[in-house]
Amino acid sequence: MALAPPPPRVLIFPLPLQGPVNSMLKLSELLCLGGLHVTFLVTDHIDARLRRYSNVQSRFRSHPGFRLQAISDGLPENHPRGDKFLEVFESMKVHTKPLFKELLQSGGISCVIADGGLGFPLDVAEEVGIPLFIVRTISAACLWVFFRLPQLIQSGELPFTGDDDLDVMVKSVPGMERYLRRRDLPSFCRSGNVADPNIELYKCESTNNPRATGLILNTFEELESPILSQMRGVCPNIYTIGPLHAHLKAKLAATGTSLPDFSNSLWEEDRFCLVWLDDQPPKSVLYVSFGSLATVTKDQLMEFWHGLVNSGQRFLWVIRQDSVAGEGQVPMELLQGSKERGCIVNWAPQEEVLAHPAVGGFLTHSGWNSTLESVYEGVPMICWPYFLDQQVNSRLVEEEWKLGFDMKDTCDRSVIEKTVRNLMEVRKDEFQRNAAQMACSAKTSLGEGGSSSSHLERLIQDIKAKSVV
Template sequence: MAKSHVLVIPYPLQGHVLPLMEFAHYLAKEGVKVTFVNTEAIHKVVTSNLVEKDGDEDDQMHMVSIPDGLEPLDDRKNYMKVFDSILETMPTNLEELVEKINKESNNPVTCIVADIFMGWALTFARKIGIKGAAYCPPAATTIATMICAQQWIDEGIMNSDGIPLNNDMLQLSETMPPVDPTKLEWMCAGGVTPPEESFKYVKVAIEGTKAADRIISDSSIELEPATFNAFPQLLPIGPLLASIRHAKQTGQFWEEDTSCLSWLDQQQANSVIYVAFGSSTIFDKRQFEEVAIGLELSNRPFLWVVRTDMTKENDCFPDGYEERIGSRGKIVSWAPQQKVLAHPSVGCFMSHCGWNSSLEGVTNGLPFLCLPYFTDQFLDEIIICDVWKTGLGFKKDEQGIITGEEIKSKIEQIFTEKSFKDKALELKEKVLNSVQSGGSSYQNLSNFIHWIQEIDAN
């Protein structure tokens, strides 16, 4: 009897691999055969950090890799170089992989679920006559701006490279608040990539939405009601988190330092500031120092994730910092974030506002302090602060720096104004209900898996 076999392909960044890996576990749990396709470079780091298996699910999920077209020593933090190489080489590599699977297996690939930024894979799915679904790791609101981009180009609001031709606010729909054009994902590359280059990602995403039979979003109707009402083609199936499955998160690029959990055990309830800026944020020396100073001035316990590559310079801590902080601060290179955020001692989350982190904070009822770095993180900050009203942003000084005093002030405000925690707990309850049996996301995911499992008679 024919059986569904889904090929899952993420974009090769930590924030994209993690949610698609979680989605794959949900498919495997329902008995769907999954082939998870990473680039060779990502496959190597992900598999090296796999320390536990998920029993029966592991039998259903097979992890494979294909080349990204770059040499082993090439700089994979040059995002446009990676992107261009992917477009040039990976479509052929993927086609060869599917042909190999179908030739050697009695269970051929019946569906491709691809990260929306790998939209070409969905064009390939349509070409060979199998099902295709676009998976959207960012917020649905971010995807909505991409869907609208072509219309804005056609209307002369922006040029063909996605650059707005004036500073007028952009309207996504009559029921959604207008968007500042400077906050569009491709306009916020953090100095890493010019906007017209970043817009290449959007073009691939648009290709994916057009080729896909389904567009699924790691969000819920409770989190972005206006967006899902205005863009019914987006199907909310989330948040999909390992913590909700009571399982270990897989797909990490860095080895986790679990010593921070025992440190958290020693802190008072709702007292700790958890500080983590994701896998891509880069600070200059001055801004890094100001964050450190702000945490010191707060006089509150904090757990801070400081990646080895977070700054361009070495050792950016102020002189004598770690001695002054002592045991009040815990600094690690990477943390088991979902476990940390669920810990009762954590009282707020200072975050870069990546969508994965935003979901993890929401499902643990935490208020946010928002320090976005690039791309969709600025829109996520708006969602957190203006829509959910569960967080605060920071104001920059005349030099464009967020000072230690500003950070101290906002820390004090987030801990003393009860409304932030109250709204965070209220939102947590609504979102967790959506992924439980009978909830909207639960039902959407169930229907989607049923669609995958329907094998065409021919």
């Protein structure tokens, strides 16, 4: 009797940043649960951090078809990477691309799922003859803006600078005309230069994405339906399978699989904050985190600190060791003020924090993973975006979804104090109600027959059907 052929092996290649790695590890496990084998390819730098700080290796022992594999990004070990990501992209195009081609040509890979931001994997996969799905870990709304960059330039809506009127409405992004302003476009749009490297990097999205077998998005239909209907006119085969972090938990629960908590952070987590949260009243704490890349000046730090302390609210604040530019001591009165109602940590287990009953709000940089985690847990948001897709996401939170406030382009203690009070006290019931309704939609999408659950099943079947034997 002939042995059954092994399952297709999918190579997953994320951007070498915390957010994409986080999302795509969860996608990897979902595919493993769906009966596929997965090779998770990361740069040497990311591989070292995952092995040091995360439990990826022990977590995936229950999935014997999973492999963690490293590839060089061509940069020296001491390169800062995180805040120089364009340099990382350029280096990978030169140094990683030929290594990636060798890997695909060596055999054993049936299909590739690569972050569309990398660009070159699509060219290599086409050359080698292996089907490739693009995955984007940003919002559909931001990706749609990228799709429309050529039209924004053609219409004269780009370029502009940060000194121009940022409240001018943008008309060349169908489906977003009602609420999109200049200030809500990705931050690089303010450069005043259509030859800006970021614009050059992203304006080919509308031609690259349709070349792929399909486009995988970490969102759900009910959250971004108007945008998704526009995108399908350009890129018809879209799989919306988010929120990925919750989708994985739902699948594990449905199969009765018990695994250790998923820690895939690139930083060491301080779990004391969960003990501190246990002692706080329900929905009384504002969680504050600006993600893994954002940096603030000392002056901005002090404005936030004053605003938080003066608001009179409890807060849990993540301040990474590398997040504050420059030197300087925090005034003692603010440290004392924080001790009364606050807890400060270097890094936190964010999914657990947002799910904690004591948390009633989230002051966030509006990264897409953070936004989805907050949406799923029904936590209203104050948005202070840093760069890229975050400007778009923050506008959606306030104007389209009515889940909180967009505080972009300001860092004033009185504004921060007033906004925090509005979220946590004055309009608390309104935002909690809206957030609970959206959280219900997110959970429905993951249930049997739900939109995200159905799209995941279709993706797994399509991978099996299209994989190179």
